[in-house]
Amino acid sequence: MTELAISRRLRATPFTSRVEAAGVTAYTVYNHMLLPASFGDLEAECAHLKEHVQVWDVAAERQIEILGPDAWKLVQLMTPRDLGKAHIGQCFYIPLVDERGGMLNDPVMIKHAPDRYWVSIADSDVLYWAKGLAYGHRFQVEIFEPDVSPLAVQGPKSDELMSRVFGDAVRDIRFFRGEWLPFEGHDFYIARSGYSRQGGFEIYVDDSALGEPVWDALFAAGEDLNVKAGGPNLIERIEGGLLSYGNDMTRENTPYECGLGRFCDPWTSIGCVGRDSLIRAEADSPQRLVRGLRISGDRVPSCRVPWTIIGDGGEKIGTVTSAVWSPEFDTNVAIGMLDRGFWEPGRTVWVEAPDFTRPAEVTTLPFEKPTA
Amino acid sequence: MTELAISRRLRATPFTSRVEAAGVTAYTVYNHMLLPASFGDLEAECAHLKEHVQVWDVAAERQIEILGPDAWKLVQLMTPRDLGKAHIGQCFYIPLVDERGGMLNDPVMIKHAPDRYWVSIADSDVLYWAKGLAYGHRFQVEIFEPDVSPLAVQGPKSDELMSRVFGDAVRDIRFFRGEWLPFEGHDFYIARSGYSRQGGFEIYVDDSALGEPVWDALFAAGEDLNVKAGGPNLIERIEGGLLSYGNDMTRENTPYECGLGRFCDPWTSIGCVGRDSLIRAEADSPQRLVRGLRISGDRVPSCRVPWTIIGDGGEKIGTVTSAVWSPEFDTNVAIGMLDRGFWEPGRTVWVEAPDFTRPAEVTTLPFEKPTA
Numbered sequence: 001m002t003e004l005a006i007s008r009r010l011r012a013t014p015f016t017s018r019v020e021a022a023g024v025t026a027y028t029v030y031n032h033m034l035l036p037a038s039f040g041d042l043e044a045e046c047a048h049l050k051e052h053v054q055v056w057d058v059a060a061e062r063q064i065e066i067l068g069p070d071a072w073k074l075v076q077l078m079t080p081r082d083l084g085k086a087h088i089g090q091c092f093y094i095p096l097v098d099e100r101g102g103m104l105n106d107p108v109m110i111k112h113a114p115d116r117y118w119v120s121i122a123d124s125d126v127l128y129w130a131k132g133l134a135y136g137h138r139f140q141v142e143i144f145e146p147d148v149s150p151l152a153v154q155g156p157k158s159d160e161l162m163s164r165v166f167g168d169a170v171r172d173i174r175f176f177r178g179e180w181l182p183f184e185g186h187d188f189y190i191a192r193s194g195y196s197r198q199g200g201f202e203i204y205v206d207d208s209a210l211g212e213p214v215w216d217a218l219f220a221a222g223e224d225l226n227v228k229a230g231g232p233n234l235i236e237r238i239e240g241g242l243l244s245y246g247n248d249m250t251r252e253n254t255p256y257e258c259g260l261g262r263f264c265d266p267w268t269s270i271g272c273v274g275r276d277s278l279i280r281a282e283a284d285s286p287q288r289l290v291r292g293l294r295i296s297g298d299r300v301p302s303c304r305v306p307w308t309i310i311g312d313g314g315e316k317i318g319t320v321t322s323a324v325w326s327p328e329f330d331t332n333v334a335i336g337m338l339d340r341g342f343w344e345p346g347r348t349v350w351v352e353a354p355d356f357t358r359p360a361e362v363t364t365l366p367f368e369k370p371t372a
Numbered sequence: 373m374t375e376l377a378i379s380r381r382l383r384a385t386p387f388t389s390r391v392e393a394a395g396v397t398a399y400t401v402y403n404h405m406l407l408p409a410s411f412g413d414l415e416a417e418c419a420h421l422k423e424h425v426q427v428w429d430v431a432a433e434r435q436i437e438i439l440g441p442d443a444w445k446l447v448q449l450m451t452p453r454d455l456g457k458a459h460i461g462q463c464f465y466i467p468l469v470d471e472r473g474g475m476l477n478d479p480v481m482i483k484h485a486p487d488r489y490w491v492s493i494a495d496s497d498v499l500y501w502a503k504g505l506a507y508g509h510r511f512q513v514e515i516f517e518p519d520v521s522p523l524a525v526q527g528p529k530s531d532e533l534m535s536r537v538f539g540d541a542v543r544d545i546r547f548f549r550g551e552w553l554p555f556e557g558h559d560f561y562i563a564r565s566g567y568s569r570q571g572g573f574e575i576y577v578d579d580s581a582l583g584e585p586v587w588d589a590l591f592a593a594g595e596d597l598n599v600k601a602g603g604p605n606l607i608e609r610i611e612g613g614l615l616s617y618g619n620d621m622t623r624e625n626t627p628y629e630c631g632l633g634r635f636c637d638p639w640t641s642i643g644c645v646g647r648d649s650l651i652r653a654e655a656d657s658p659q660r661l662v663r664g665l666r667i668s669g670d671r672v673p674s675c676r677v678p679w680t681i682i683g684d685g686g687e688k689i690g691t692v693t694s695a696v697w698s699p700e701f702d703t704n705v706a707i708g709m710l711d712r713g714f715w716e717p718g719r720t721v722w723v724e725a726p727d728f729t730r731p732a733e734v735t736t737l738p739f740e741k742p743t744a
Binding site for chain 2: 001002003004005006007008009010012024025026027028029032037038098099104123124125126128129130131132133134135136137234244245246247273302303304305306321322
């Protein structure tokens with residue numbers, strides 16, 4: 001139990017006062033900003049998320065706005081995903097890679113206009129990468145972090161709660177699409193998206209002064225829905241196979257190793273940083289691959305550093321990068337990478353957890369729901 | 373008191389096991405890594421630092437290595453400071469700015485060879501900026517984060533402790549110079565530098581496996597010197613006027629506003645990103661300037677967001693960005709920025725602290741020692 005020393009450098013969000021009033025007990029730091037990690041009981045929060053509805057301060061998913069005549073050129077340079085068919089208002093999950101094909105971030109891009117994009121980033125300074133590329137290429141483009149703070153509404157009752165605040169139009173929003181909907185005379189971009197498998201929305205609050213009013217409106221409207229404050233839930237996201245940049249993938253990994261090959265079109269896109277490296281990486285087929293693991297025994301300690309996975313002969317065959325006890329699955333669920341030859345589902349491997357070495361079963365992601 | 377939820381993404385350091393054994397009570401997160409902020413009593417740690425010697429895990433000062441035929445071209449492109457006279461083994465404090473002259477980081481550069489540099493960074497992903505620039509300019513250069521973790525030895529007894537472990541050669545190292553000195557058959561680059569005003573060294577531990585042995589050797593050698601584990605101390609660094617990137621300066625500030633004009637040579641350097649913006653900023657002279665403030669009253673709360681400074685008429689004239697009670701100075705010491713016309717030392721201004729509005733006196737930095 002170590003305290004977080006908070007200073008201005010770890011930025012507060014437009015919702016922080018409400019998060020603290022709701023009794024946040026743990027933060028993580030993400031994009032130099034406070035991201036609520038727990039309100040006291042991760043397992044109860046996971047169960048609640050699966051049954052009711054939660055409001056999450058995910059302002060730490062900062063937006064990088066790319067604006068100007070060369071905006072599209074820059075965005076397409078940054079990702080191996082072919083964006084040729086992106087529609088206005090659509091969200092696109094786009095791996096970003098460097099010249100060697102190493103993952104730099106895995107944001108969601110939103111196309112607001114042919115010359116205007118938001119890139120909703122994971123935890124690394126994409127602003128610096130975009131600005132460096134643009135400067136070097138003399139692109140005519142502005143790149144900045146606008147005053148936009150996403151607020152997520154997640155869980156099975158999300159449609160009901162959101163429709164009470166923003167009207168029934170939210171129900172018609174398809175997955176990874178968005179609409180501009182009014183709140184007290186101000187239009188917010190609202191997408192059906194979010195970092196859970198329970199369904200829901202992200203409200204892109206593009207005026208800090210409206211952060212508390214939106215939060216309060218959701219809680220006022222959702223009292224009978226048992227709405228609660230929450231945050232990306234470690235248990236639910238591992239069960240659901242949602243990767244976390246910096247945890248489950250780093251610059252050392254290609255998108256293919258991360259199981260993100262379906263978002264890469266190095267042959268057909270107009271050309272991106274790392275194109276040739278990715279073509280080579282695809283031809284070689286990955287040397288390691290992300291997988292789920294069911295780790296035996298009682299609850300594992302918190303996974304703070306990668307845990308080594310060994311084979312029957314004691315040789316290193318991979319690492320575990322996220323792990324937690326899952327009450328619903330009645331086992332420890334984990335995400336890690338396994339070397340070629342060792343990743344087939346059903347195989348038994350050995351995880352050197354900090355307490356003792358435990359057998360584990362390799363699985364695909366997301367984890368399959370236990371049958372009742 | 374909020375807990376920090378630690379995951380692999382908040383990277384441990386080669387010294388973390390020792391830091392935890394020493395009883396760390398608070399971390400901050402810096403360059404996606406754990407940085408010890410306190411071991412339980414910030415005021416006692418400040419007093420100890422001024423009298424004895426401390427060992428600090430500052431591995432979070434990550435190194436960006438820039439290597440290759442175009443390395444110098446890239447480094448000089450990134451900073452307005454003229455590096456023409458940099459010697460091998462020398463440390464240079466180099467503001468990094470973007471095309472508008474806004475601060476991106478304020479690292480220390482170490483020149484190891486004409487084609488090899490380490491950039492010891494504050495809290496932002498300089499790696500991404502450097503890689504973006506290099507890609508766009510087609511520079512022939514490798515840019516990566518090597519396995520280098522600085523360990524600081526700070527305090528008046530630093531020379532004595534360091535000489536016991538690394539020999540008397542450390543005593544001859546001049547400020548912001550370094551030497552390669554042996555430890556168990558391995559040479560470390562050791563510089564006279566560090567983020568305090570109490571003197572000391574930074575050992576660039578360039579092999580994680582040697583982290584614990586170096587730490588242990590320092591503590592074994594320093595028992596009679598009352599050596600303790602510590603970290604950058606909020607009280608001491610504010611008293612000493614040491615700015616913190618992300619706290620006291622951001623992309624919104626030019627180096628001139630940060631009082632860093634003496635490190636900028638936009639006219640004479642061979643040309644850098646933001647050159648013309650800086651020439652303009654210098655000509656305009658800054659619209660705001662970093663200053664110290666003595667804030668009246670008993671101890672201020674923790675400064676988590678910028679506090680507004682108002683003038684006699686209630687108009688906003690600046691912000692406080694770091695503040696803490698100083699036992700030695702017997703007042704609250706703070707760092708902030710004041711608008712043109714309001715920054716002369718001795719002026720009384722009003723700080724809207726979270727508890728109540730307090731009078732404060734503007735001062736130069738560092739704070740002048742109280743006379744006994």
